[in-house]
Amino acid sequence: MKTFLLRAWSRYLRLTTRWPSVGTIVPFLPLIAAWWIITALHVFPPAFLPGPADVVRSFGTLVYTGVLPDYLQDSIVRLVVGSFWGIMLGIPLGLLVGLSQRAHKVLWPLLMFFQAIGDIAWLPILVIWFGYGLTTMTVVIVYTVIFPVILNTVLGVRSIPINMHRAALSLGASRTRMLWEVVLPGALPNIMTGLRNGLGYGWRALIATEIIVGTSGIGFLMFDARRAGSVVEILLGMIILGTLWYIVDSWILAPIERATGQRWGLVTK
Amino acid sequence: MLVFTDRGAGRPGAFRSGAAVMRHWVSSSLWFCAPFAVLLVLWAVLVPYFDVNPRLFPHLDAVVQAGLDGIKDGTLIQHIGASLLRVTVGTLLALVFAIPLGIAMGVSPAVSGFLTPPFRFFSVLAGIAWIPVASLWFGYGFGAITFVIFNAVFFIVTYNTLLGVSTIPLQVRHAAASLGAGRWAMLTEVLLPGALPNIVTGIRTGLGFAWRGLIAAEMIATNVGLGYMLFVARDFYKTEVIVLGMIVIGVLWLLLDRLLLAPIERATSERWGMVQRA
Amino acid sequence: QSTNLVKVKVGMVAAVDMLALPIAVERGFFEKYGLDVTIARPYATGVDALNALQAGETDMVQAGVPAIGAILRGMDLVFLGNFSGNATKAGSDATLALIANSGTGIVKGDLKSLKGKKIATSFGTINHLYILGLLEKGGLTPADVTLVNTPPPEMTVALLAKGVDAFVAWDPAPVMAMKDVPGAIEVIRGGDVISYLGFNIALRPWVEKNGATIEKFLAGVSEADQWMRKNPKQAAAIGTRWIPGLKMDVAEAAMQNNIQQVDRRISAHNYRALWKAQDTLQRLGVIKTVFDVNKHIEPKFILNVMQTYPALFSDLQPIPADVAIKPGFVFKP
């Protein structure tokens, strides 16, 4: 039995190296099966836990009526704008705090303080300030993206062996060039993890924000339906978000990681 | 402004005597508080000066008053107590699962190959979206709230642990193996300490998100907790209570970071020279 | 012709009792009175709708209890009509219900059996006022039960997962719980325990400048009200389009409850309802001060509409003389 399992496993591994997409899909199969069985057995009333078929059907209708594509587009635009600013502000701030003792002294307590106060706590005040538009959403997403990015960048900068700095300085690198030549690449593995965490949580924040300030978007869709008592759209929304994120992660973030940190031997595979 | 030199080196002459240690402690505490003092002063001066409507942003004294009231009638303490308990339980649960998983994924390509797709998929699904489903599984109330917090901490700590493990130089792991370290010793003696700087950063960000998750989760099935306090305050436009809640959360978290995480960091990864001193 | 229509932007919350607004838009009632109404967006809650009003994103919104807090915090709101409520009697709560789990010892129709139970309600909303009214009616005090806060969409799950013994909420949650939660008991529906609060609201400066527009608007929604009362099924169908996820059967049941208190008119009962709500909240300690209801209800526009277009209200019970009001009416508790 054990050897059989082992053989099956090694067969599976070989299969996934040949066709990586198999490795992407197979792990989900048990999950979907479990979901399907639970709903088929009516462990919970169907109104509370719809099955895969219901979700697919609602996907069909929402696509057909054009609601889903529109909402998806809105959500993605918000996310892109928010993430862009989150990264553009987060990485430089992280570098600053990681490099400068003085900036660390002043900013670190503030960072710690404000990172605990979540986006949701800010929302009531933000909507009064900025209204119910893109600004509020952007602020919330930036606010969410920025902390993981900053904290991980700081850690990355501080983990660069000191002799790297020294080598570059004594080879004539100016302080500004150090940033590009030493600090950024050296901190990159950590920055990537910060990005991954930050963008992931930005995605989450978008949902929370759309519930309250949205007129459209996946989060709005999910919770509007929820107010009317439907769970199908929630599940559908989760699946769409998860899939989108999967694509972003494995088509953008993971290749960058492979081409940098792993290539340079900074992280082991 | 950028300081590169002498970061690993000691500072001669510091902390020679008890008095010096005291002085250092006082000065670092002052430095720590200074940014907040500036914010408070700005707040106390600017809000009345521009005559900001309390619905937009409350006056400092109103917030102080709300805090005093809450302390006097005991409700604030109750809210804090309830929230702290939930955050603690949710976070601990998350750590218990996240750190081993992160290590397993960092060590074994097979595990990470199989788990990475679902892991990536689920990592972006917000806690509140889970509430309807989670409450079916874990029970409405404490179960669902704990799950939301767990969900907020779990992924971030796992990713950071994973990174921490994979940045341990291979040779160090080899050294331990050839000195006879078994699986367990490898875990406790090499992987955990080696990944520690990253784990701490993971916990630091994760806990931040735990508080956020809490606020969202305490909208359901409860009549106590800071999230609940914010929620009710919002319905009655009590901005001073909202801001009070934010400040309480921030301060709690600062205390936690300064009294727990920062000392851990100082005693470990900084002490070991794995990261440069801040 | 559309060029001389007056443009107005109105906000609503996606809920069954707000539907007169989209119905008036869809069926063209506003054009009839010379208005071009855009519905800004369905907001998540009344608080958000009021925030949007403050931020200038809309000219008018429909909201209920949250407006009390907003006025106390210095928003100068004026109430112009009722989207849900009743001008002819003191109580109107047909859209609210108390639903309990079986096996909790709670008995249908017996409010006393609530003693010691855990009941979910949405704090700071009409649900909250309703359960307080029910407790009083049953001879209980709030201390006799455990009230926990839960947003209406979560009510049914809370009940199913046995996180609470019972909940009070507005439709469609009670309708759905009866349908989806096995063994759920409708302990009480409505019962005229409290008066519903649901107002057409605008900011005072806007009200002062746009009297004519307000009357056109009220006429339009009143016609929609009447249409809804007459065609509940069709109204429910429109509802399923405006409220995503709303199922037809649920919508129809909710609409049946809803039309029992679709009455745009204002009488002394509505003044009392607002006053009473404040009084309850103050006794509860949720608010510290109260405002004068006379300052914030402006009946003259709806009174004009009632006079100009009596046919719009002909299917409703007439307002009893002792509570009927004229312009300049002053409410005394």
Added chain:
Amino acid sequence: MKSLTIRNLSKTYFDVHAGANVTAVRDMSLEVPAGEFVSIVGPSGCGKTTLLNMIAGFIPHTEGEITVGGQPVKGPGPDRGVVFQSWALFPWRTVLDNVAFGPKMRGVGRAEREKIAHDYLALAKLSHAAGRYPNELSGGMQQRVGVVRALANEPDVLLMDEPFASVDAQTRMTLQEELTRIWEQKRPTVIFITHDVAEAVFLGNRVVALSKGRVLEEIAVDLPRPRVWDELNEDGRFKALCGRVLQLVRSA
């Protein structure tokens, strides 16, 4: 003590990114009887560290066979102690705890393993640094910690990769003499990589010269033991052997 057999061993690094192959060890065979001390010399990049890593079980070989004590190598184990070219100390443990790590893994009690560690640290003249962390040590000190960490575990096979490269001449001689002394006592099988020709001859029973991943030549060292620098420095045979090895390395 265990013997070591290497048969037709090859190792090709495949660079996924560049898509290029680098063959570090090709078709190498070597027989080391139990308890022998073999010095390995060869130009930089000829595959010495790669060979050592394969014996230690850190990296898989591409072709061929390695057995230690008759058992094929499957992975790292405490029977084969390793001294790393890049030291590889645990930054999170003090010097003492680094050295006591091996005994700890064997389950030796605290008091005893600290005694062992202290003894070995004294041998490397590092007693004063026992409580420090590796990042507070000089390069040579770190290297010596790496050496005694491996010694303290008393493995059957000792694999040492340029263990004295960063140690000063005087300390180096002491360490070399200590190493021969320990070797004579415990008789582990030793693979000792060095660039110092005199060191290779002084320590080894045999000197193996590598070149481009292959064994170029093996030279038996039949000098009597115990070997002491003061005597050997004047010894003609020693000099002759050194000259031959140097010749070999130069031609490699």
Added chain:
Amino acid sequence: MKSLTIRNLSKTYFDVHAGANVTAVRDMSLEVPAGEFVSIVGPSGCGKTTLLNMIAGFIPHTEGEITVGGQPVKGPGPDRGVVFQSWALFPWRTVLDNVAFGPKMRGVGRAEREKIAHDYLALAKLSHAAGRYPNELSGGMQQRVGVVRALANEPDVLLMDEPFASVDAQTRMTLQEELTRIWEQKRPTVIFITHDVAEAVFLGNRVVALSKGRVLEEIAVDLPRPRVWDELNEDGRFKALCGRVLQLVRSA
């Protein structure tokens, strides 16, 4: 080219955690005229790397004074090139880019700086590895990259910390001869730390022996240049000097 003056220099490391002081350099004075080649020897842990770090401007000194070209040292600069004991290559740059880093910082155009880098790599026999990343090199190869990276920048002062410790005997000799050749051409001021006594004498105009953070003695090396191993190996004066230095190190 710049002269180097060290006056009453001290360095004490303070260990915040242990609360202990370690004095690595104490009251040291040294005068190096522009263009001189000074070898520094001394037992492990005697403060050589610390001294070098202070000259490079990496760490502040506790007391005393260092001037380079008459200017007090304030921080690191491209006038002082450094070869690190631990190599300190940039893992994120290829070998070629590592070597081309200095010229790039000086603003040399791509084509030219790659030419420079290729020339220096050829000198270190590393042309074949130009496109690889440091983690794909053997230890000795990495060390050689570190050396030519410093050389390629043609600094006024060269600070080298055991630069040939991991390089095999043959390559080492070549590199030593190359270094003397370059030094004779460009005449930088060189501080060369080594544990190899013969190397110290072969390369230096002067050998400075350190002990416990102090200068123990200085020995002038008056051998004629250009120096070539094949000649010096037989040279009596060379051997005598080596003997004297070895004596010194042993007594330190």
